[in-house]
Amino acid sequence: MHFLQLAACNLQLSTMIEIKNVSKSFGDIQILKGVSAVMETGKTNLIIGISGSGKTVLQKCMVGLFEVDEGEILFDGNNLPAMPEEERKQLRQQIGMLFQGSALFDSMTVERNVKFPLDMFTKWDHKKKIDRVNEVLERVNLKDTNKKFPAEVSGGMKKRVGIARAIVLNPKYLFCDEPNSGLDPQTSMVIDLLIKEITKEYNMTTVINSHDMNSVMEIGQTILYLYQGEKEWVGNNKEIIFSKNQKLNEFIFASEFLRDAKDMRMLEEKGIIDNDRNMEEVMKDPETHLLMGDNEKRESHPDRDDEK
Ligand SMILES: Nc1ncnc2c1ncn2[C@@H]1O[C@H](COP(=O)(O)OP(=O)(O)O)[C@@H](O)[C@H]1O
Ligand SMILES: [Mg+2]
Secondary structure, eight states, X not given: OOHHHHHHHHHHHTOEEEEEXXXXXXXXXXXXXXXXXXXXXXXXXXXXXXXXXXXXXXXXXXXTSSOOSEEEEEEXXXXXXXXXXXXXXXXXTTEEEEOTTOOOOTTSOHXXXXXXXXXXXXXXOHHHHHHHHHHHHHHTTOTTOTTOXXXXXXXXXXXXXXXXXXXXXXXXXXXXXXXXXXXXXXXXXXXXXXXXXXXXXXXXXXXXXXXXHHHHHHHXXXXXXXXXXXXXXXXXXXXXXXXXXXXXXXXXXXXXXXXXXXXXXXXXXXXXXXXXXOHHHHHHOHHHHHHHHHHHHHHHOTTOOSOO
């Protein structure tokens, strides 16, 4: 292979968003404290943490709605905070955003809501725009809702309209702030999985803010856990089961029920529980006790973290 082709391949592989040492204060109050992370292409990258931990501020910094005080935000190697305005504009057109609460225009039909970015950023003729609108509406399973108004559709459908509008310009990057807010758990999961599917299909780098434990487990392909504006833990939804980070476990496995579920899942992942073994056998297994003992240690040594 020619050297240049090889270089191009490498560039393709490394497409992603990387944030380095991002800090942001409002007045005297520091909200983000030197956060670094990598968001991978074709994956759903979650930013999680309790309300007020800085998720929205971080996303707004990442898309340039807030200026960072310090740090870099690299979109495929290009640092947004250092970009001239013209370059920023071009980058913004490659960013799709699903806002908290969908943020649809109530006075516009579903079709006009989704067409809005095309009216703003393209010079396409009407037919081409409508064809594209229909294509994305179909993708989010909302065929034939074109003429409805937001007030006439359900909460889950509003989110789908928001997703259709966010992807209508075929963005490389997709940002979603709490895409599940206000939805029941079942509808939430459908929306989560739709975002995950679309992310893979369109090979986007998707960043999702969430405090929803179901989302973390279902679509946490990469997870950044923020605690009071700091990176407390990074990993994925498999690693979270084994994590001994106390702050993380208090957040994710908040109830005793979930802590038990975590222990069971850990035994399952380690192959100690499977369909052919009954619980009596499992409890006799020395490795079970080793793992459980590990848990007790976790409780009595709160400072033991697997990653800081
Ligand atoms: N525009 C702003 N001006 C001042 N403080 C803000 C602003 N936006 C957010 N904050 C503060 O930043 C902190 C983190 O907020 P936010 O990022 O919205 O949290 P999360 O999205 O994790 O719930 C909060 O204490 C909030 O009050
Ligand atoms: Mg928020």
